[in-house]
């Protein structure tokens with residue numbers, strides 16, 4: 001069956017320029033848009049939710065708090081697609097009963113607000129009727145559109161049919177494997193979209209958090225992300241003058257007594273400009289609870305902030321701060337360095353050092369004498385690969401010509417894992433055919449001291465990552481200390497353990513070698529340290545205090 005959307009992917013939200021484009025593309029006099037349908041069904045998006053509905057990104061990620069209105073928002077997004085003939089959508093969740101929540105809300109819109117009635121048989125479905133088949137987990141409309149429920153627990157039910165759109169509810173509970181292997185392939189025919197909504201879960205759904213982070217910043221992956229905190233689940237009605245309590249309550253399909261209680265200081269009928277708060281949940285109750293609940297838990301459950309994995313080695317690395325396309329853009333005037341970690345995963349970080357001045361920043365990094373480290377690119381192959389293959393990729397990149405350092409610029413061209421003498425020789429032999437004098441340095445770097453050093457570069461805000469170096473950010477999120485059991489979660493200190501788990505650290509390791517070789521350690525009491533241990537611990541104490549102030553005092 002051909003998709004009824006005929007290649008437009010997204011139904012327009014308003015009568016805007018995109019709406020004009022779809023009219024031309026379809027060759028229709030009129031094209032329905034979402035806002036008009038919502039008006040009829042009496043759906044009012046929360047103010048911060050419009051941006052979610054308007055976005056035409058292929059991958060939309062919504063991190064929400066509990067009772068933030070996620071399912072309600074998603075069900076309202078679905079209805080215009082159901083009313084459009086011959087569309088197919090999927091609702092995916094942890095199990096069928098969780099997916100069913102969304103189906104029930106969609107069905108509620110159809111019956112309560114759009115007078116679409118329930119038909120008794122699929123084959124005799126009449127105009128204005130729908131049919132729900134529990135056996136097939138399928139909600140079908142007379143116009144040929146349907147919504148299928150899918151469970152993460154039965155991936156085999158994700159058959160080879162083309163689909164126009166997919167919604168994952170409670171996405172942190174959906175394994176990433178299904179995302180790329182079962183879901184996205186279904187969307188190819190129609191160029192469809194996928195909307196993933198969920199709350200951030202501790203130690204689960206890394207991909208969901210990762211995509212959320214990517215979507216918050218610049219990216220060329222067509223990922224956009226949004227927040228729906230519980231604390232914003234209310235409307236503000238602006239009085240025009242003369243409205244009665246009942247009019248406003250009816251408008252929002254809510255109970256007048258509830259509106260009255262939520263706005264005790266307001267006199268009715270309204271004066272022009274009076275603001276009325278329409279609560280969808282009991283926010284006063286939640287504010288009281290806030291005092292009791294652990295701040296981290298509150299952030300994760302109600303403020304839609306990632307709780308973070310407390311076992312992360314670099315907990316404050318985040319994409320919105322450190323990924324910066326402009327600062328980490330390749331500069332043909334500066335030499336390029338390779339930081340190489342060969343092995344099962346073959347990783348190469350491509351680095352330039354830029355002066356603070358050229359970036360318009362202050363220089364505070366005591367190790368680097370004012371230089372900032374910019375990861376301009378990366379090569380990351382997770383299947384065992386040979387150095388020759390990697391080198392072929394290197395030669396094809398734009399920055400390759402800047403590996404020719406002028407003799408007065410730099411005496412070496414990068415670094416490689418000290419444990420890989422074989423690959424080092426291959427690199428040097430191979431590259432010297434084109435770049436005379438190509439040299440990689442090596443140095444044995446202690447794990448803990450290396451971690452501390454990279455942390456210092458982060459603390460000083462002197463590391464910038466180009467969005468194309470995606471795996472670097474992935475590693476920074478995944479590199480972790482060994483997790484303690486659930487029972488010891490409250491008391492176990494992950495950092496009391498010696499070294500992090502030796503995975504998700506290839507680019508990180510390579511970068512650490514380069515930073516240590518070039519600028520020395522932070523806080524190691526050997527001669528190689530540029531900053532003494534005493535000074536380092538004084539600094540880290542300060543940092544912890546600031547962190548505490550930020551979290552607890554400013555809450």
Ligand SMILES: Nc1ncnc2c1ncn2[C@@H]1O[C@H](COP(=O)(O)OP(=O)(O)OP(=O)(O)O)[C@@H](O)[C@H]1O
Nearest residue numbers: 044045046064065066067068069070071072073280
């Ligand atoms: N735009 C809106 N207009 C009116 N009511 C809304 C709106 N958005 C959310 N609500 C109400 O807020 C409550 C919570 O919404 P919903 O169930 O969608 O939240 P959720 O984030 O999916 O919660 P959960 O954590 O339980 O999955 C519901 O009672 C819903 O009807």
Ligand SMILES: [Mg+2]
Nearest residue numbers: 070071072101
């Ligand atoms: Mg929900």
